[in-house]
Amino acid sequence: MYKLSYEYKDNIPVFKCNFCGHCSKILESTSHTTTENRGCCWYFPKYTLVDIKNILDMEKKNFILALLNMKNAVINKYSIEVIGNFDEEKYLNFIKENPDSIEDNFDPKLFFRVCAFFRPNGCHLDFRLRPHPCNLYLCRTVIGCCEEEYKNFSRERKDYFSYCNYFNESIRQTLMDAKVNLQSAPFKALEIIENFEMPPFGEKELKSISFNEKRS
Ligand code: SF4
Numbered sequence: 001m002y003k004l005s006y007e008y009k010d011n012i013p014v015f016k017c018n019f020c021g022h023c024s025k026i027l028e029s030t031s032h033t034t035t036e037n038r039g040c041c042w043y044f045p046k047y048t049l050v051d052i053k054n055i056l057d058m059e060k061k062n063f064i065l066a067l068l069n070m071k072n073a074v075i076n077k078y079s080i081e082v083i084g085n086f087d088e089e090k091y092l093n094f095i096k097e098n099p100d101s102i103e104d105n106f107d108p109k110l111f112f113r114v115c116a117f118f119r120p121n122g123c124h125l126d127f128r129l130r131p132h133p134c135n136l137y138l139c140r141t142v143i144g145c146c147e148e149e150y151k152n153f154s155r156e157r158k159d160y161f162s163y164c165n166y167f168n169e170s171i172r173q174t175l176m177d178a179k180v181n182l183q184s185a186p187f188k189a190l191e192i193i194e195n196f197e198m199p200p201f202g203e204k205e206l207k208s209i210s211f212n213e214k215r216s
């Protein structure tokens, strides 16, 4: 049996699933990189203003400063994206040998990608230092295994995404009013983000779900 559970700390909810890390045989985690068991950590993390605000509020400003200085970070006006590894040569060979693998809504590029924060035993960041999509993403396999019981988790995910969208926009407006952004004046922007008044999302009570892989 596997378990999906919920935790909330420092305004950040996280879904914890102990099937993650044992999923190298499923489509969503297919890896043609040298890191076989990287699950769905093909994502290149993008820190939104709310993610940055949460991290500043837990007094981890140094982490944001380190992100700003990473060679592989793309600093946008209102977000920071950390570019991971992509094996382009292997990808192009794969496409040549499997021309039918590219479909309208699916590009196998992600089979060849690994997040820069992934290590052999998983993500090396504390969950509170990850962007929120990392903490609330579950693949179709896990969702299918949890069946009806997943609906409370799904609602929580939607609610947190709505909360983030709303306050990302509010913080962005505040920065625009001050004519400041992460590219033009990162230190001033961080100060404004830190001082922004953001009400907490609030912890929910979500009952853990036990599931068996065979239910999918
Ligand atoms: S969400 Fe699914 S694909 Fe991603 S790590 Fe967990 S089990 Fe693997």
Ligand code: SF4
Binding pocket: 040, 041, 042, 043, 044, 045, 115, 116, 117, 118, 119, 122, 123, 124, 125, 130, 131, 134
């Ligand atoms: S930040 Fe961590 S959880 Fe998110 S994609 Fe990278 S390794 Fe995975």
